[in-house]
Amino acid sequence: MKSDSRFNRRQLLQYTGAGGLALVAGCTGESGGGNGDGSEDGDGSGSDSGTDNDVGGSDIPRGGQPIVGLSNVPRGFNPLVISDAAAFAIIDRFYPQATARDPENPANIVGYVFEEFSFDSETLEGTATVREGFSWSDGESFSAEDVAWSFNYLMENEGHRYQQNVANFESFEATGEYELEFTLSSETAAIFTPDTGMFAVPILPRQTWEGVDDYEQFDPFEENGELIGAGGWEWSDADEGNWYEINARPENLPDSLHEGPYVDQLRYRVYGDLTSLINGLTNGEVDVTYESITPNRAFQLQDADSADVFSSPSRGYNYVAHNLRRVPLNDKPFRQSLGYIFPFNYLESTLRRGLTQTGSYAAAGAYEAWWPESHDTPIEHGPYRTEDGQLDVEQAREFLRNADGEHEYTFGPVESSQVEDAGGDQEIRVNGELLTEAHTDNDGNGGQGPLGVVVSPPSTAPVEAQAVGRFVENLNKVGIPAETRATAENSQSSLIRVQEDFDMWMEGWVYMPQPHFYLSFWLVSSRADVESNSDSVMLNPMGYTNADEKIAAVHNTYDPEEQKQAAAEALAQIYEDQPALITEYPNRLHGVSNAFEGWVQLPGGISQTAWSYINIRQSSD
Numbered sequence: 001m002k003s004d005s006r007f008n009r010r011q012l013l014q015y016t017g018a019g020g021l022a023l024v025a026g027c028t029g030e031s032g033g034g035n036g037d038g039s040e041d042g043d044g045s046g047s048d049s050g051t052d053n054d055v056g057g058s059d060i061p062r063g064g065q066p067i068v069g070l071s072n073v074p075r076g077f078n079p080l081v082i083s084d085a086a087a088f089a090i091i092d093r094f095y096p097q098a099t100a101r102d103p104e105n106p107a108n109i110v111g112y113v114f115e116e117f118s119f120d121s122e123t124l125e126g127t128a129t130v131r132e133g134f135s136w137s138d139g140e141s142f143s144a145e146d147v148a149w150s151f152n153y154l155m156e157n158e159g160h161r162y163q164q165n166v167a168n169f170e171s172f173e174a175t176g177e178y179e180l181e182f183t184l185s186s187e188t189a190a191i192f193t194p195d196t197g198m199f200a201v202p203i204l205p206r207q208t209w210e211g212v213d214d215y216e217q218f219d220p221f222e223e224n225g226e227l228i229g230a231g232g233w234e235w236s237d238a239d240e241g242n243w244y245e246i247n248a249r250p251e252n253l254p255d256s257l258h259e260g261p262y263v264d265q266l267r268y269r270v271y272g273d274l275t276s277l278i279n280g281l282t283n284g285e286v287d288v289t290y291e292s293i294t295p296n297r298a299f300q301l302q303d304a305d306s307a308d309v310f311s312s313p314s315r316g317y318n319y320v321a322h323n324l325r326r327v328p329l330n331d332k333p334f335r336q337s338l339g340y341i342f343p344f345n346y347l348e349s350t351l352r353r354g355l356t357q358t359g360s361y362a363a364a365g366a367y368e369a370w371w372p373e374s375h376d377t378p379i380e381h382g383p384y385r386t387e388d389g390q391l392d393v394e395q396a397r398e399f400l401r402n403a404d405g406e407h408e409y410t411f412g413p414v415e416s417s418q419v420e421d422a423g424g425d426q427e428i429r430v431n432g433e434l435l436t437e438a439h440t441d442n443d444g445n446g447g448q449g450p451l452g453v454v455v456s457p458p459s460t461a462p463v464e465a466q467a468v469g470r471f472v473e474n475l476n477k478v479g480i481p482a483e484t485r486a487t488a489e490n491s492q493s494s495l496i497r498v499q500e501d502f503d504m505w506m507e508g509w510v511y512m513p514q515p516h517f518y519l520s521f522w523l524v525s526s527r528a529d530v531e532s533n534s535d536s537v538m539l540n541p542m543g544y545t546n547a548d549e550k551i552a553a554v555h556n557t558y559d560p561e562e563q564k565q566a567a568a569e570a571l572a573q574i575y576e577d578q579p580a581l582i583t584e585y586p587n588r589l590h591g592v593s594n595a596f597e598g599w600v601q602l603p604g605g606i607s608q609t610a611w612s613y614i615n616i617r618q619s620s621d
Contacts, residue, residue, distance in 0.1 A: 053103040053600045055258070055615050062250075064618040065265040066596050068607070069277045069286035071460070072489070073241050073270050077221040079202050080160035081537075085510070089290045090244055090268055093613060094137070094229025095202030098128070098147075099192045103600045103611045109192055112257065112610065113147065113203060113230075119191050121558050124170075124184040126191070132178060133254025136205055137227075137234035144174035146230075150204045151182075157215055159536075162201040164520050164555070169198065187558040189516045195315075196513055205229060232261055232614055244268040253614065260614035262598070273459050278591065281307050287593040290607045292510075294463050295353040298589045306595075312588045313366045315604040317359055318464065318508035319580040320453070320471070321496075324543045325532060326503060327440040328430050329451075333403030335578035336384045340396040341478055343470040344389030347584055351463045355589065358389060359582035361571040363517045366585070366603055370514055370567040378569045381576035391474045400428070407431050407438075411479055418450050418483055422476030436481055442500055442532040450481035454496065455506040457486045467583070468506050496541045500532045505541070510588075511604060515563055519551040519570060523579065544579035595619055 074087035079095060082088075099117070102108040111117060111131065119126035134142040151172045154162055170185040190197035205228045212218045221227055226235035232253035236245040245268075248261035269286065271277040278297050280286040282304045293301075293309075301307045320342070328334045344358045357365040360383070361372075375382050386392050400409040411426040416436055419427050430438035439448040453472055458465040468484055475482035485502075487495060496502050512518045521527070525548050527540035550570035557563045575582075588605035597619045600611035 053602075053611070053615075054598065055103045055600060055611060060259070060262050060617050062262050062264070062617070064263045064596065065267055066263055066287040066616060067280075067285060068266060068268045069280055069289050070268055070270045071272065071274050071277050071289075071291055073272075074244070075490070076219050077227060078215070078219050079204075080154075080157075080162065080215050083161070085291055086268075086270070089607070090227070090246070091202070092608070092610065093231050093233045093246060093266070094227045095204060096134075096229070096231045096610065097194065097202060098199035099194050099197070100610060101194050101602050103602065103609075103615075106602045109194060114192075114199075115256065117192055117199075121187070124186070126182050126184075128180040128182075130178040130180065131254050131257060133252075133256065134230045135252045136207070136230050137249065137252070138205075138207065140205075140207060142230050144176060144178050144180050146206055147180060147203055148172055148174040149206045149210070151201070153204060153209060154201060160215060164518075165198050165201050168556075187556055189555050189557055189563050193515065195511050196516055196518060203230065231610065233266070236265065242270055258611075258614050260617075262615070262617035263596070266613060274462070275459070281591045281593060284593065284595075286591075287596050288599070288607055289591045292586070292588045292605060293591055295351075295355045295589065296462075297591070298355070299353075301591050306593055308592050308594060310590045310592060310599065310601055310606050311355065312590075312601055312605045313603045314357070314364050314585040314587060315366060315511050315513045316509040317362065317364055317512065317585050318506070318583045319359070319362075320468075320583060321502075321505045321507060321542050321580045322578065323442070323500060323503055323505075323541070324579060325442045325500065325530070326448075327438050327444075327446070328407055328409075328435065329503060331403075331406040332577060333405035334400070334407065334409070335581075336382070336576075337396055337399050337403070338475075338581055339382070339384035339578070340386055340399060341391060341471065341474045341480075342385070342581060342583060343391065343467065343474060344385060344583070346390075346470050347463075347467045348389065351466055352584070352586060356584045356586040359584045360575065362512070362519065362523065362574050362580070362582055363514070363567070363571055364512065364585045367514045367517070370517075370564055370571070372568040372572045377572075378565075379572050379576060381572045384575075384578065391477065393478050396478045397426070414479070416450060416481040418481040419476045419479055422473055424477050424479045427479040427481070439503075450483050451475070451503045452483055452485040453504045453506065454485045454487050454492065454502045456489050456492070460489055461506075463586075464506050464508075493537065497537045497539065498535060500529065500538070500541050500543070502541070506583075508586075511608070513603075514567075515560075516554045516567065519547075519574075520555050523574060524548050524551055542579045544577065546577050546579075547573045594621065597621075 070086045072086045075084045076082050079091050096113050098114045099109050100112040102110045114128045115131040117128040130144045154166045168184050168188045170183045172182045175181050192199050208220050208228050232249050233246045234249050236247045238244040246266050298309045301309050322329045322335050324330050348356050407430050410429045414420050414427045428435050436449050437447050440446050453468050455468040472482045472484050496505050522539040525545035528543045529538045530543045550573050553566040554570045557566045590606050596616045598616040599606040600615050602609050606612050
């Protein structure tokens with residue numbers, strides 16, 4: 001990676017002063033629509049400009065052990081059931097995918113496990129050729145049969161993380177040692193597109209997964225004491241909860257793909273919190289932060305001679321989820337009013353120092369081409385926020401007084417301590433009752449007190465915690481009793497996604513890219529336990545059900561222009577309904593040491609692309 005693709009302190013200050021979205025020099029976003037098949041028309045009509053990524057080479061010296069810093073302990077190694085970044089930092093080195101973004105032009109798709117691939121949109125039939133030269137880390141050969149078995153396993157099982165990706169396959173079979181054929185049951189938006197397409201799934205080792213009937217209770221690491229994979233790496237050793245080590249296997253990665261890995265090993269070291277991780281990087285104990293760091297931490301690293309920072313445009317977003325089962329959050333106008341109250345300006349200008357973009361739609365700003373053209377089309381949908389992103393108490397109250405929804409809102413004397421302590425001069429009534437009495441739980445029982453906003457503690461999510469703190473303060477100033485409920489991250493999954501025991505919840509998605517933004521991953525009724533009576537993990541804890549048909553159209557439309565129109569309609573409907581308030585599209589900031597170079601930068605960052613780990617090498621400086 002060339003040095004001008006990193007942020008120096010002057011650039012950080014310039015971007016902060018401008019208050020805009022920071023894009024690294026030489027790194028393009030993912031523009032253009034495209035059919036997403038990566039074969040005939042490519043993935044889009046974006047710019048031809050590439051990146052400064054310097055990928056591969058035959059004269060690069062080998063050696064070294066980069067340390068990848070994790071702020072959390074991996075919570076298992078089953079990719080079908082977990083949503084744990086620390087775990088996928090390791091899993092992704094073992095379970096490769098069929099295609100990838102072109103490191104020299106991220107708007108394009110290139111083969112990874114696949115060498116060639118094609119699809120006929122009229123017959124719904126396609127073919128692919130597996131790249132020769134892969135092998136499993138246990139010495140077993142790797143062929144089209146392995147790929148076909150893995151896809152059929154995912155197709156036969158339900159409820160897993162990749163169900164939506166593979167749901168549209170009608171058949172998938174190996175026709176030769178390296179040849180594959182498949183047929184779809186209907187038109188779909190993304191086929192070979194990385195991250196969102198039908199082939200954006202891990203290729204599981206048959207020798208590990210064959211015979212696993214209950215995948216939800218299975219962990220391949222616990223079963224074998226190691227992970228087996230075909231990504232150019234093999235398991236070495238681990239001190240669980242502290243560190244994990246894998247060895248490079250360049251001889252088992254096809255040279256037609258890449259001549260790396262150039263390092264000898266990767267070690268993943270767990271620090272437990274972001275502060276310790278940053279200190280480790282500053283002290284020379286860490287070579288890259290796997291998770292994105294905060295702007296304040298990025299500025300801190302600029303003063304360290306041994307470290308640097310990469311900044312990349314976001315492919316995801318942060319949001320405040322609303323529990324639609326509960327009064328008053330079951331009322332659309334009340335949810336819409338929260339956009340007038342959330343501290344957008346404080347989050348963007350003060351907390352992120354300009355290294356973010358204010359949120360609106362459930363698709364990152366990098367994909368603005370898919371957004372509705374205005375808030376008047378294709379349906380009227382807001383905007384639900386003040387012009388400057390700062391609190392206007394009277395505007396928020398007036399919106400609620402004039403609301404035409406499930407409930408009637410009035411304001412009267414202050415009676416709750418939360419509103420009084422914030423300096424509020426009036427307090428809201430819902431259908432004539434104090435909100436603290438009207439507020440219900442999932443079963444409709446009133447008297448639940450002030451609204452609670454669940455967020456991770458400041459030690460693990462400092463920016464989000466401060467943003468929620470100001471949001472709660474603003475709510476109370478308006479006269480809506482509210483309080484912060486700091487909850488450890490490892491407790492949130494059960495509390496939110498199983499029990500649905502929350503009012504509002506601050507969370508985020510890192511990768512929700514075009515063409516369909518994984519809308520069906522969390523914003524459809526099939527992902528919700530509307531009655532809140534199941535013990536299953538649900539990715540739609542809000543209980544939102546009003547955009548199923550529009551979201552299905554996004555996922556099932558292959559023509560690029562029709563696809564964009566479908567996306568605009570779905571995004572407008574979701575914005576209008578406000579099951580979640582999209583707060584921001586934060587830049588991905590990764591700290592690196594100067595001991596290694598060759599990091600490959602794509603939209604979304606440097607740490608979560610397979611290219612980085614097979615391309616890094618000891619620094620020549």
